[in-house]
Amino acid sequence: MQALLAQLLVGLINGSFYALLSLGLAVIFGMLNIINFAHGALYMMGAFCAYFLLNLFGIGYWWALILAPLIVGAFGMLMERTLLQWLSGLDHLYGLLLTFGVALIIQGLFQNYFGSSGLPYAIPDELRGGMNLGFMFLPIYRGWVVVFSLVVCLLTWYLIERTRLGANLRAATENPTLVRAFGINVPRMITLTYGLGVGLAALAGVLSAPINQVRPLMGADLIIVVFAVVVIGGMGSIMGSIITGFALGVIEGLTKYFYPEASNTVVFVLMVLVLLVKPSGLTGRAT
Amino acid sequence: MSTITQNSVPAPSTRRPVRDEMIAFALMTVVLAVVPFTGVYPFFVMQGLCFALLACAFNLLIGYGGLLSFGHAMFLGTAGYVTAHALKVWELPPELGIVVGTAAAFGLSVITGLIAIRRQGIYFAMITLALSQLLYFIYLQAPFTHGEDGIQGIPQGKMFGFIDLQNSTTLYFVVLVGFLLGFLIIYRAINSPFGEVLKAIRENEPRAISLGYKTDHYKLLAFILSGTLAGFAGALKVFVAQNASLTDVHWSMSGEIVLMTLVGGLGTVFGPVVGAFVIIAMQQYLAGFGQWVTVIQGVIFVACVLTFRRGIVGEIGHYFKRSL
Numbered sequence: 333m334q335a336l337l338a339q340l341l342v343g344l345i346n347g348s349f350y351a352l353l354s355l356g357l358a359v360i361f362g363m364l365n366i367i368n369f370a371h372g373a374l375y376m377m378g379a380f381c382a383y384f385l386l387n388l389f390g391i392g393y394w395w396a397l398i399l400a401p402l403i404v405g406a407f408g409m410l411m412e413r414t415l416l417q418w419l420s421g422l423d424h425l426y427g428l429l430l431t432f433g434v435a436l437i438i439q440g441l442f443q444n445y446f447g448s449s450g451l452p453y454a455i456p457d458e459l460r461g462g463m464n465l466g467f468m469f470l471p472i473y474r475g476w477v478v479v480f481s482l483v484v485c486l487l488t489w490y491l492i493e494r495t496r497l498g499a500n501l502r503a504a505t506e507n508p509t510l511v512r513a514f515g516i517n518v519p520r521m522i523t524l525t526y527g528l529g530v531g532l533a534a535l536a537g538v539l540s541a542p543i544n545q546v547r548p549l550m551g552a553d554l555i556i557v558v559f560a561v562v563v564i565g566g567m568g569s570i571m572g573s574i575i576t577g578f579a580l581g582v583i584e585g586l587t588k589y590f591y592p593e594a595s596n597t598v599v600f601v602l603m604v605l606v607l608l609v610k611p612s613g614l615t616g617r618a619t
Numbered sequence: 620m621s622t623i624t625q626n627s628v629p630a631p632s633t634r635r636p637v638r639d640e641m642i643a644f645a646l647m648t649v650v651l652a653v654v655p656f657t658g659v660y661p662f663f664v665m666q667g668l669c670f671a672l673l674a675c676a677f678n679l680l681i682g683y684g685g686l687l688s689f690g691h692a693m694f695l696g697t698a699g700y701v702t703a704h705a706l707k708v709w710e711l712p713p714e715l716g717i718v719v720g721t722a723a724a725f726g727l728s729v730i731t732g733l734i735a736i737r738r739q740g741i742y743f744a745m746i747t748l749a750l751s752q753l754l755y756f757i758y759l760q761a762p763f764t765h766g767e768d769g770i771q772g773i774p775q776g777k778m779f780g781f782i783d784l785q786n787s788t789t790l791y792f793v794v795l796v797g798f799l800l801g802f803l804i805i806y807r808a809i810n811s812p813f814g815e816v817l818k819a820i821r822e823n824e825p826r827a828i829s830l831g832y833k834t835d836h837y838k839l840l841a842f843i844l845s846g847t848l849a850g851f852a853g854a855l856k857v858f859v860a861q862n863a864s865l866t867d868v869h870w871s872m873s874g875e876i877v878l879m880t881l882v883g884g885l886g887t888v889f890g891p892v893v894g895a896f897v898i899i900a901m902q903q904y905l906a907g908f909g910q911w912v913t914v915i916q917g918v919i920f921v922a923c924v925l926t927f928r929r930g931i932v933g934e935i936g937h938y939f940k941r942s943l
Contacts, residue, residue: 433920
């Protein structure tokens, strides 16, 4: 029972990362029509950013939680302005290929300077220790990650689905020319949206730094699982990616308890099953 | 819904300039046949040939069908493991080893093709990527692949009982014949009614459907042909490298295949061959720079996508107004 609950918790944590990352991918896909292959590398940059802030400037976890997404998000916006914007009008596949190239550059550079081994990042003092819930022992930091990312996901959902800004954004994805005619600066909105998606990836990176070590390739394999999550969810709705992200994390956790051999593959197997039954994904619009 | 569009990839003219391609093919064959006598490291050229065939097979899918598979390494790796296992454990002769390995890639491409063609465009890319990662984890755990160690020390043996593959010149020509065979199959497929339908699907799938073509059938056939030939390349590679390892199934290998084709020229007949040799040479000569090779590859990727979408052969062909 203890082990089952522990695996469930691990699953929920992984699910938080899946949700944050696939949410960012969905936001970017909505506006730029690009599958951001660099998402894993930007997640890794978020974690490294927190590491640098602490070790070079003595800036701790709480500020890193705000600063790292801003810094990496700014980097993302620069990337959108200098590289991605030239691809508008071209086939979607070129966006995938370009961001794949960017991911190689970023990961290669970090590997050159930091090798492939992990750098430690300590859990902040306020979130150390654990709580005895009676039926299980809950490390506070892990609980924090789940709650915090859930809140961030819901805030993003609210921003996009329930505010004026979000309405403009969704309108711009449907018909950019028309939205421009209303006097809205669509290119700037695209840049900011990319920044937002990248910021979400970086935030996930900061959250993950104390749990997983800070490594140049920490996002490389994760991104493929997230892609599978995206295929399963279908990326049709913001809420869909959040729910799918968490749900798949939990399913992965349960598999680790009942049949550990399959824990690496269960998400991919689920992807195959979903594709066989419903090719457009669980919440997806048919393409 | 969209596939590779006309302005992004040079659309081959409907008139087929077969003569140019024949000359280029003859030239390529002569160069490759002479290479082992010029003092170039034969292992390097053989490896290049395997990757060239792999990239050509991949190009059949993206360049003519508009389908970006980001998991083609799974065919290379699967055929490699099966061939290696057949040679070492079942002690099959080389020709049967190649047949068994290629057959495994065929079976795999039927299954993965049926799953992957249910979605298009970037989803297709993500699904192939995820499927190849699924296989990566299976091979990591399956006992017959020996996990991280891979299958080592594979006997090369005698093909048909008399072609001694331990002799590197003999092996070279066997690999060359295999490459040319695969290349000609792809060439034939492209220049057939089947190839024309594939191009039509790439340009405008709804229109192809409205003309009465069952586009899913064509896409699946292209996927199976591409996967099987990629597997054939993987089976040949076992004899060259004398091992089968996880590197060949990892998704970064799939990325390299994409890069080779992109550098040489998507949708050109000879582009993938040139691209494969360029990338292999780069890795060979820059090996001392460690991870900088990854960075350089990334820069090439970005440069190709932004400014150089036709690739080397595509640019040359465009300059001389020839389709190569």
